[in-house]
Amino acid sequence: MENLLYKSGIALHVIAGFLSLVSGMVAMSYGKKGGKVHNVSGIIFYWSMVVIFVTTLLFFILNPTLLKYQFFLTIGIVSFYPTWSGKRMLKMKKGLVPTWYDITAAFLVGISGLIMLVYGNVLLFKLSIDSPLVYLFFVFGIVSILNSFGDLRFYLKFKEELKMHWFFAHGGKMIGAYSAALTAFCVNIVPRFLPENFPALGNMILWTGPSVIFAIVSVKVLRKYRVKFKII
Numbered sequence: 162m163e164n165l166l167y168k169s170g171i172a173l174h175v176i177a178g179f180l181s182l183v184s185g186m187v188a189m190s191y192g193k194k195g196g197k198v199h200n201v202s203g204i205i206f207y208w209s210m211v212v213i214f215v216t217t218l219l220f221f222i223l224n225p226t227l228l229k230y231q232f233f234l235t236i237g238i239v240s241f242y243p244t245w246s247g248k249r250m251l252k253m254k255k256g257l258v259p260t261w262y263d264i265t266a267a268f269l270v271g272i273s274g275l276i277m278l279v280y281g282n283v284l285l286f287k288l289s290i291d292s293p294l295v296y297l298f299f300v301f302g303i304v305s306i307l308n309s310f311g312d313l314r315f316y317l318k319f320k321e322e323l324k325m326h327w328f329f330a331h332g333g334k335m336i337g338a339y340s341a342a343l344t345a346f347c348v349n350i351v352p353r354f355l356p357e358n359f360p361a362l363g364n365m366i367l368w369t370g371p372s373v374i375f376a377i378v379s380v381k382v383l384r385k386y387r388v389k390f391k392i393i
Contacts, residue, residue, distance in 0.1 A: 167223055170216040177212035180205055182346065185339040207248055210338060214241035232294045233345070235277055235301045240341030242270045242308055247334030250327045257326055259316040267316060271309025277302030293364045300369060324392050332386070333379050340375035344368055
């Protein structure tokens with residue numbers, strides 16, 4: 162039964178992963194924002210990311226002690242939260258009025274980030290595990306905390322939202338989610354085609370590269386729309 166669950170999860174995970182990469186690129190690159198192509202591809206991307214997150218949870222539950230699946234859980238959290246909260250932004254076009262579950266989710270992702278940092282320290286210093294995956298616990302822990310802080314400061318009214326906040330939050334979050342999905346692809350698939358003696362530093366660059374590249378893309382794209390909407 163457990164083996165059947167795992168194999169079924171793998172099949173769904175691979176299909177959803179492929180769909181997320183294709184539909185996400187279509188949503189970002191083709192069609193008018195808010196148009197039919199953008200909306201349909203965005204819906205496919207969202208539900209693909211839901212399936213990816215659920216199957217990632219399944220893999221972790223089936224193999225909780227394996228570093229690989231512990232790490233994949235962190236990517237699942239880092240990629241799913243901005244996907245979910247980015248979609249939630251579309252419900253707040255008339256004003257940022259978060260529900261209790263918006264606030265709860267933001268707190269939980271922040272707590273998960275702290276857990277990632279603590280667990281990374283345990284792996285690195287207490288258990289002396291020497292793996293590039295360990296260092297990414299720190300990277301994704303910081304990303305999760307920043308995601309949490311970025312939302313809570315607006316949700317709890319520590320900072321007032323700017324004009325068109327929903328648009329920029331939606332765009333930034335979805336680009337961030339896509340970069341995390343691409344990172345998961347680089348971590349899980351690309352190493353299979355690399356030589357066994359491929360340096361650890363090379364892996365780190367490969368795995369963090371998508372986040373850096375799409376962070377730059379996000380800044381440039383959102384800056385273009387700030388100029389378009391005359392928002393300084």
